[in-house]
Amino acid sequence: MLIVNGEVFQRSHTLDAGLGGNKVHFCGVEDLTFSVRTGQVRVCEAVSGRDLADFGLLQVAAYPRPTATLLSAVSAYLEHRKRPPVNAAGISAPTKLYQLLLLALKELPVPATVYLSRKLLDRSFGELAGQLGLPFVLKAINASGGRLNFLIETEIDFMRYVDDPAFAKVAFLAQEFIPNNGTFRALVLGDGVPIVMHRCSTNGSHLTNTEQGGHATLFDADTFDAEVLGVVREAARVMGYEVAGVNLVQHRQTREWYLLEVSSSPAIGSGAYAEAKTKAYSSYLRAKLAETSEV
Numbered sequence: 001m002l003i004v005n006g007e008v009f010q011r012s013h014t015l016d017a018g019l020g021g022n023k024v025h026f027c028g029v030e031d032l033t034f035s036v037r038t039g040q041v042r043v044c045e046a047v048s049g050r051d052l053a054d055f056g057l058l059q060v061a062a063y064p065r066p067t068a069t070l071l072s073a074v075s076a077y078l079e080h081r082k083r084p085p086v087n088a089a090g091i092s093a094p095t096k097l098y099q100l101l102l103l104a105l106k107e108l109p110v111p112a113t114v115y116l117s118r119k120l121l122d123r124s125f126g127e128l129a130g131q132l133g134l135p136f137v138l139k140a141i142n143a144s145g146g147r148l149n150f151l152i153e154t155e156i157d158f159m160r161y162v163d164d165p166a167f168a169k170v171a172f173l174a175q176e177f178i179p180n181n182g183t184f185r186a187l188v189l190g191d192g193v194p195i196v197m198h199r200c201s202t203n204g205s206h207l208t209n210t211e212q213g214g215h216a217t218l219f220d221a222d223t224f225d226a227e228v229l230g231v232v233r234e235a236a237r238v239m240g241y242e243v244a245g246v247n248l249v250q251h252r253q254t255r256e257w258y259l260l261e262v263s264s265s266p267a268i269g270s271g272a273y274a275e276a277k278t279k280a281y282s283s284y285l286r287a288k289l290a291e292t293s294e295v
Contacts, residue, residue, distance in 0.1 A: 053081035216272035
């Protein structure tokens with residue numbers, strides 16, 4: 001078995017003696033690594049490189065930061081591999097890592113993504129560039145609105161953010177950069193996707209969020225690619241959200257689509273096209289109220 005954050009047990013030999021010859025391994029939460037690709041997910045213990053699902057049992061013994069940030073992703077992975085962890089339920093956060101891991105396990109298209117702890121991150125540029133290609137994106141695991149999201153083209157770029165004391169406590173994801181002509185935000189309301197917006201940068205940045213100066217255009221959802229909208233609805237369903245904002249992007253060369261994020265609290269009454277979004281939301285609420293009154 002593997003005990004995460006179990007230093008107090010590691011100093012005692014009593015535990016091994018009471019497990020009938022079963023071997024106990026220990027690691028800190030900073031020793032976990034995550035590799036996420038569509039349909040291919042691995043969560044490993046960095047010292048041995050062993051997949052967490054190869055252990056007979058995993059228990060979380062203590063919760064120093066950033067344990068709670070990572071537990072949702074660990075739990076989803078081990079549940080998928082039929083190895084439910086002990087002491088992990090209800091002590092987690094729905095981070096970008098958790099979302100991407102869950103979507104990838106359901107074989108929905110996501111950019112290749114790697115999580116390494118700060119202990120491992122500062123010497124990982126070569127490894128990340130090899131896995132993800134250049135440029136790649138370095139983004140905070142919890143940030144939104146395009147904040148703490150950087151395009152990495154060289155090792156100098158990478159070390160600038162990794163070494164910056166202002167970011168010393170930020171948990172970063174490294175993610176494949178998908179060349180694109182802008183991102184799309186689809187608003188899911190129940191079974192429908194009434195709003196689809198296209199957002200593009202106006203200043204040459206890789207960021208297209210309207211909070212970062214991006215320009216938004218409203219598309220006709222009724223004539224938008226039905227297959228893509230099906231992926232959008234499935235992404236919201238996988239996350240368990242009836243109201244969601246789904247961000248996705250189309251590769252400029254291959255024309256393949258990738259999911260970037262599924263937000264449970266999309267901006268409806270603010271931001272671009274707030275009136276159209278509010279109107280669609282009002283219609284959705286009226287329909288839900290009608291359903292409730294019929295029950």
